[in-house]
Amino acid sequence: MLYNLREYHRAQSMSEALNLIRRKDITTVPLYGGTQVVGSGNSQIEAVVDLADLGLDTIKHERQRLVIGSMVTLQTLVEHDSLPDLIRETTRRTTTWNLRNQETLGGVLAADLTRSPLAVMLAAFGALLELADKEGQFLLEDFSPSLLNGDFITTLSFPLPDKYGSAYEQVGRTPADAPIVNAAAVVNLQEARVAVGGLLAGRIKVIEAPPPGAARIDTDGEIPIDDYLGSKDYRAVAAGVLVKRVLIAAASRVEG
């Protein structure tokens, strides 16, 4: 429970939301859906700004890209016919139906995204994020929640290549478990892009030209995840196994 929460706002404009979030005298966070924030029980949070009325709940096709608002619920993604199948499937695997009805794309990305099947799949598609205030676009793999201080995610977009194949694999304790390590690949006739979760603390690793047959995926000096579910060594090797599998599977699915 947010036991020090004093204010709940439902912002009616981006600027109102930003102004509220930037206040120095009261710790204010955006509510993308609320499951992560409310569930955190964070005693520092004194005010929340609900983004529900900002019109950020649309999915659009724009010049060969899909543009998804940060307030689109995960269940909307699952049910949206025009999204790639694996985006829908990895969204389904990200959490349960109850939470998919509440949780939004922005909520997933603003929380720890390294083990989210959806985030890893989006990274493989080369997804870009836009924030309300900071200029420009951020590749998902370059993004970390610390960028969100005084800001919030508005949209995510990714290209839909003409002819491509994609694949997703994960290892967990059970088939429905959150992944310990996961990997996704999007391959077309020109390039292959692989994303790996569960390897780096707080970040998704993306490999643009994966070396064929690498036995392990190294962390290249970045902070590895090393915990009760898997040591950093195991994660590197399991990532190698999964990357190989998704590349083969994605390549076999390239149309044309």
Next chain:
Amino acid sequence: MEISFLLNGENVTFTIRPGQTLLAALRENGVVGPKQGCETGECGACAVLVDGQPMNSCVMLAAQAVGHHIETIEGVGGEQQRGWRGSEPLHVLQHAFVETGAIQCGYCTPGMILAAKALLDDNASPTEDEVREALAGVLCRCTGYIKPVQAVLRAAAVLRGEKVPPIGGDKALPMLPGLLAPPEDSGPPAMAGDGFTLVKTTSLPTIIVAPEKPLAYVGKPEPKVDALKLVQGNPAFTDDIEMRGMLVGKLLLSPHAHAIIRHIDVSKARALPGIHAVLTHKDVPRVAYTTAGQSDPEPGPHDNFSLDYKVRWVGDRVAAVAAETEEIALQAIDLIDVEYEVLPAILDPRDSMKAGMPIIHDEEDSWLVEDKQRNLAAMIDWELGSVQKGFSEADHIFEDTYYSPKVQQAPIENHVVVTWWDEDDRLVVRTSTQVPFHARRILAPVLGLPEKRIRVIKPRIGGGFGVKQEILIEDICAHLTIVTGRPVRMVYTREEEFAASRTRHNMFVTLKTGVKNDGTIVANEMYLLSDTGGSGTHAMTVAGNTGHKAMALYNAPNIKFHTDIVYTNKVPSGAYRGYGVPQGFWALEIHMERIARALGLDPIGFRLKNAIKAGDEHPVSKIWSEGREGAAETIHTCGLPECANQGAAAIRWSERYNNPEWHQVSGSPHLRRGIGLAMVMQGTAIPNLDMGAASIKMNDDGSFNLLVGATDLGTGSDTVLTQMAAEVLGCPPEDFITYSSDTDFTPFDKGAYASSTTYISGRATVLAAEKVAGQIKAVAARMFSKNGGPVDEEEILLSDRSAWASDGRSVSLREVALNSLHHEAQHQIMATASYVSPESPPPFAAQYATVTVDTGTGQVTVDELIMAVDGGVIINPVTASGQVEGGMVQAAGYAVTEELAYDEQGRVVNPRFGPYWIYRADDVPELTTIFVETYEETGPYGAKAVAEIPLNGAGPAIANAVYDAVGVWIKDAPLYPEKVWRALQEANA
């Protein structure tokens, strides 16, 4: 602030606090259908429908409800049995949940039904996978999900206008007369009925042997007596009451694994408006006691204090507060300043007895501790025959050590207590406990009250599995009521449940076994190192039970058992369903498989050759019983060979074992299949110690109050006790108002543990019912004699709500009741009976498993679990099979996913459902239950027990199946992918 929204079709206005969740706001306003099982959105107990879609109200601010239609279970079905207003219909789903036995404790039921309703509103013909997907957001720790899934499919069929078969029709419950039937043909998946959706799991078990004589209610799938209130979400649980002036209690817990509180300043907390009490060790009496709810005298150690100057694990108590709201209580906790002297901590039990280690219980006033200087809470040592002699006779000796981890019971309802002073200044403790009478006795000295001034009420319990055999927070809640004079409610959070309640004992088990060339076991020795954590609750008896059960199955002439139960600076271990036996069988049954394979023996034949048989003496019975000297017990019934046969047939053992083709997965060269088994036993109650009692009182209308101290924690014990009483008294279970339990009104019962309720409390119920039947017959005989020829009361039969004379005349039970209460020789027909058993007849089981292992990553997927159980005569096949299904899933979690993980400071790093992971509806293995009935003469209607044995076999059967798949032995549970992968690397090196 005020909010308005649509609730179950009506506009409502709530006054809320900004941080209040929708769950808290609903419950505060009397809408108690949504339950609290966590705070993080991971269990679904709090699910509501928001504009028709299921969402978790614990992670939604109440303010977010504005503009939406919120539906709770209260809005799903109509009111029931409201006098002249009659009943509104229940929703089809609610009916189906009751009929199929989908409700055990019922704590998850509202969430399940709401999710199912949303699914069926949108999809009239869901597949089983779609149902599982829809229910996956609602965790259930009791059922194994089979029956909830079946309930939804059944409801869908009814809503489509299809005909569904009755539950428990002949087809579903084959009652085969005479000898054992041949093994069932376990071919394609079972159809649940004509025109009914295909399900891959059978909900009703297969019963192989019929009871001796036809019975009206015993052996039948009667609906649970508490199902109706649970399926409507009625206020049945501890937390479902509101009282005027009630305060919220909260605890400050230690951030250190081992420390002395040098200074504690509560002045700022006490000054906070809305705070009514802040308690530290300086404010409450110092009384050493045990939190283990066991019979008198408690075996100890008595090493617990309500509040202490020392903390012994991260999560140990430091201070308690009572405040007007939860928010104020938590703010006050933040304002308490504590200065700790941090001490070195012991986190590995293998270090506890080493020289120079810190002494965890160095206080003088704890007692019944084996050796404080060595951190030894308890110790047991016994030997039958001489293992040295046995080893010298053996052709082969096998020795190895196995480890089973610290896991949490994880009932979906957390610990919850409400305490208040009643109008007679007696302390009322309304608590989610398995042991109300032990709780009263143990609390009395801690609170400075005699037992007679304490009343313990146990409402419905949202699951316990042993963790509520603890007097865990009743004392501190009561201290707050004593200090404030106000009612106080205290509810653990899920994080507290994981990090600050009780767990299963993690154990290192070393086995040394001597075997002859022909497979005869001649000596078996177990050394057990058990980690009791920071308190010795259940220390000796859990470890003792490991030896008592696991070392009894293979009846070697020479058996030795030694255990050291040591303190560490981790959350205390305690009682968990199985009570030490799963740890023993995890080791024993992997060990036996290794021996069989090493010697080239058939794993089934090798086990059965050595297993105990009917007519044998239970080898350990005479040497140890709950820390006391035992008394020799003979095994009267043992259906283990039949269990092995039936289970083997159902899993198609002969077709799969040693069949290389079956072990391959076509199109996936990195996957391998494996098959494994384990044989297990348990006990039924604690002989010569545990007592249960029952009272039955007849009412004017011929109905009965059945009052039992036995505590139904969702297992269905109230139902099976009612069925037995109904059988004796010749009227259906719905003629009973069954009540459990309240120390003021119900007779004593030791409580729900040790697989004892059906056997002990059941026997007491039957005895009480027989006494009442005798009184009814006496009245009926007088009535018959007055209106015709004399009738010998011995010849009267009770059946169909009437007493029948042998000449065909009858009087209804209502007429008997009215006669005895109002008309002639007036007296109350009622009786009480008690029962203590001199024996503990073991149930037996054969557990089979199949798995698929990913050789690249080490991931183990459990595909099937089949358990064939000899639990004696099954009183209610629906509730009993529900026990087995849920138990197997808990056991599979113990083997594959569950472990409390610690960091180097002794903090639990995964105190949430997600990171901890219990199986969900969409990843649970396929489950089958088979009952091999034997008739246990000592049990009521031939019953033994089924409650705990399902926990014993799945783990080793899965580990053995992993070996069968990929040729590596994993001796340490759980089988996380990395462990399997590392073992494969080593094997390939």
